[in-house]
Amino acid sequence: VARGLRCKPWVKTSLAPGSRVVTDYYHKSGLNEPLEKLGFHVVGYGCTTCIGNSGPLPEPVSLAIREKELVAASVLSGNRNFEGRINPEVRANYLMSPPLVVAFALAGRIDINLEKEPLGEDAQGNPVYLRDIWPSDEEITQVVAASIDTEMYRRNAREIYRGDDAWNSLRVPSGDRFAWQPDSTYIRQPTFFQGMTREVPEIKPRLENARALAVFGDSLTTDHISPAGSIREESPAGAYLKAHGVKPSDFNSYGSRRGNHEVMVRGTFANVRIRNRLVPEVEGGYTRRLPGDEAVSIYDAAVDYQQEQIPLLILAGKEYGSGSSRDWAGKGPFLQGVKVVIAESFERIHRSNLIGMGILPLEFMPGDSIDSLSLNGEESFDFDLSPLCASTGDTEAGEREVKVCATRQDGDPVHFSAKVRIDTPLEMEYYRHGGILHYVLRQLSIQGQAEG
Template sequence: MAGQDTLKTRRTLEVNGKSYDYFSLSAAQQAGLGDVSKLPYSIKVLVENLLRFEDGRTVSTDDVKAAAAWASDAKGGHEIAYRPARVLMQDFTGVPAVVDLAAMRDAIVSVKGDPKKINPLSPVDLVIDHSVMIDYSGTGNALEKNEALEFERNKERYEFLRWGQQAFNNFRVVPPSTGICHQVNLEHLAQVVWTKDEDGKTVAYPDTLVGTDSHTTMVNGLAVLGWGVGGIEAEAAMLGQPVSMLIPEVVGFKLTGEMNEGVTATDLVLRIVQMLREKGVVGKFVEFYGPALDHLSLPNRATIANMAPEYGATCGIFPIDAETIKYLKLTARDANRVALVEAYAKVQGMWRDGSTPDPVFTSTLELDITTVEPAISGPKRPQDRIDLKNAAPDFVKTLKTMADADAPREIPVAGTDYKLRDGDVVIAAITSCTNTSNPDVLIAAGLVAQKARALGLQSKPWVKTSLAPGSQVVGDYLRDAGLQDSLDAMGFNIAGFGCTTCIGNSGPLAEPIAAAIAEGDLVATAVLSGNRNFEGRISPHVKANYLASPPLVVAYAIAGSMTRDIINDPLAKDKDGNPVYLKDIWPTNAEIAAVVAKVVTAQLFATRYADVFKGTKAWQNVQSATGETFAWDASSTYIQNPPFFTDLAPEPDDVTDIHGAKLLAVLGDSITTDHISPAGSFKPETPAGQYLTQHQVRPQDFNSYGSRRGNHEVMMRGTFANIRIKNELAPGTEGGFSVYNGKQTSMYDAAMKHMDDGTPLVVVGGKLYGNGSSRDWAAKGTKLLGVKAVLVESYERIHRSNLVGMGILPLEFKNGQTRADLKLDGSETFDITGISGGIKPGQDVALKITRADGSTQDVTAKCRIDTLDEVEYHRHGGILSYVLRNLNKS
């Protein structure tokens, strides 16, 4: 692990009678690197990483100096090789990553190489948390029945992961029904200070990671530097490749004041998301500081950190302080580790308390928490915050936009005595991720349910209610508090431990409800406590989706409609016919705190995490193959050997200009990775559905795109197939259509016909292309459809790097030009020149557009291959091909 230590910064720290070596920031300062004490906490972590890995090759003394001198310019921009301590995966992204590793083993064996060269060098934890779907809800046996279906549907995937467990070193699997990867990471896996035995010494260093889920940032609340990357980048990191990155700008977010009565951490984070989106922090670190941290609990910090992808930042981190130590003790971390964290943070100048001077930041903004009001966000984006008092009139505007209706329309629901109206809430989900790591908001939801139940209130019959905690500890403390019974009475029975509604695993609506929505083309709504509400993500039947705190989710289930002003209008009538208002069932902060203090104990965490890798009997009974290479089954519709390494030459071909390319799609602003590679369900008439039908899979067994990510045949057919995506080349359509020779057809069929013709493809888009989840299949699928270049106004960070990682050329418009200026209709051909013979980071690229009438237009675009390492990845046709070739040579 350790490099040359040219600067002689290695020191020793004694804690509880044990000796630890560490790489001292103060020693680096004494060696002439400048005043590192002024650096943001996150930059200190990067400097330590560079000190530890300085080897004169991947990390030079100049790299260390550039990072240490950050405070003098506070702009960053120097390229560094960063090595995180570990990798975290969830199963939607983890399965295809392990598929790639298995395929790389096959590829290296085919050239008489050693398959053991393909093996994680860094610790990898894969948490199976994305496969449970809410098929059953609102009943006492929902959890049991959903888990049974999960194992039935995912048998092939789980057998494959069990194979990976025995085939690879440094690879652990947290079984299904444990919780979500972020909460398990926060509550158990993260150590804040990591250790490794090396040459008879124990080396201590900051816990850092990359994760294959964009919400890896939740652990930033625990002062652990980590962020989401694509599965492609994560695989490279697992195989010993450093993460190539530019030293980032760091935006300081000063928090002052305390939260008012009735305001939740969810309300606070929605305000922060709105502010940071307005500021613009894509590609930057955000670091929180200020006097409010003295009052901000760690679960509240984790709620804020979780939504870093929603505010666009690489991370949203908090420093180590007394609250960090308090949380480590609460979650039953080893006492010696807790002592090491405090001692290490203090000796490295990474400890925050009331006397700590503010760091130097690139720029700052400030929020007085006392000004935060209750809020929701939607109907399509997390940053579109709405004050709760304005929610009902705002929906009226949404209805006008989505349905051109001035007032809610209604349709009778077959077999019932009620009608369904525009704005009715058909999904109310307390779903994991953002909020279920936070006892304050979970207990608040339970208290709302308890008070509502005592008054005889119920959820409306058209609302599909569900509760999916992020760890089993949540189920324990809700039970111990006596609140789960009341949540059950409101329909919020525990339906699964995992990521559900906000990943699109909301399951089917009741058939009469779905039929009424379809008949009236109603704008039905969903209210969920997650972090994602993009178009087409939550349910194919729901057009308007709102993020809200868990207690508000319960309140909206009772109110039943987004058209109801839940602050000023009654939610419902009690058993005596009296109106009941939100204020009547909303708990005080003191009530919440008293229950949390009583039931959230270290013993719960110690018990639940004592044997976390064992799993249920169902998991223990999963049979798997053994051996160093995987025995692919040609009949499997879940796991197939991908074509990325087929006939891989020992050396890459030269990079050449792109000639005669055609358009596959012209897309608008805010195209998410959900639009490009959806995760949810799909229908038999889609290309993916047709493929599975041809392979004798019944529609009820399709599962989801997310669960099928181990099969490239399904995934390439699902690329650009989101039900809400609109391709400007196919006006009047929605849901993944393109054109071929002037005729409309599916994206997949058009791409395959162009491929048969030998024609390369281009995708053109608008602002914030690829925002959302760190979804590697959004790049992999694009590659397999034959797309050679993507031209947009701006990218989100992860998707841009994923495109590079798959050998696709990411280009950006310059000088304010947009797709609208080009007036494209699909008949054009593109010549992209200036890349033959080698690309330079950030260079200009020439595009010549030839139209059907023979006229031409010249456009200059910026190449968004940003670093020299990325130049190499592109030259090799992708980062994994680059790694495979290098490993085979070693």
């Protein structure tokens, strides 16, 4: 700021400290004033930009991206850069330190060599380089020592539950059970236990006539499966919210509405950058309602399949479910009717989360893959699950294989085996119950009967 630099006008800036104590030492050090002059005003605390909560881009910028099909970039000091998460219109996202975020905002572009190219010019027209404004280690140490003390943390800890007037004026319902509000668009009674029986169901020896809801390549992340960012107006979740009287400006994010299963099931596989091989020409959460050719939303296809009681599966490549652990990446496919995921490999925690929702993770045998077996997702799939029916709960990892028959549209069958990735006895128990939620509820029921 002292050298006359300013952020470029097309750059959207925001500052979201991790806690209020950060703004305390910003003020004490005097750092808040130059940051605000550059456009870095405090917009909130905690998760904002990295979860898609920094708001829309300026309309002229958004219009230019759409009309020119630009590959826009973001730089942020958060901890997530999944596709479509920072902003659905921004394709490239780079994680870096806060000073570098400011530097790139001053430069206004990402394709710059900060060691050789200037960030801009001062009032006299002289070039200003990053090295000219980068603080020394000694300067940083002096500012930190003079600006941070333990009382800042103690004071904020004492006031952490104070809240503002809006928070303190909220009416809190009484009673020992949650009072579901049918008109709420944030918290709704989920359907995870619909049709659940008191007894543990038998695993059926065959799963027949299953259809592929989607076919994915390698490294499909949990953010592809269940995005946490902003909700687009034209998406199934956006249509649901509008139908319930919510204005697009109040949509908020998928992450904020994770207590509403109606929103989250519509958001499953709805990442704007996801690629489904069943509709290679379309980007986003679309598929085909087989055997048809028309591209429809994955949610609409799932609803149609469920109405006809057609079980669903997902075909994928390597590292299915990589990235952040996310419970809705298991819950969402479960609510869409997915019974099986066949992949070349799974991320460890997500594989366990699938079992926790009663979804069977199957792994292609070594050498097999979607491509090597010439699968395109248009087949009808039959599974011989009899090896699971023989379980006594003492299985070891890698013991079981199931036989799969994929019947092509011309009637030709493709036979292959797949490894069951239920790796522990407890996971087998969860799967037998239909998932961990059903398992826990049955255990509580047994405990209640014993105590009563």
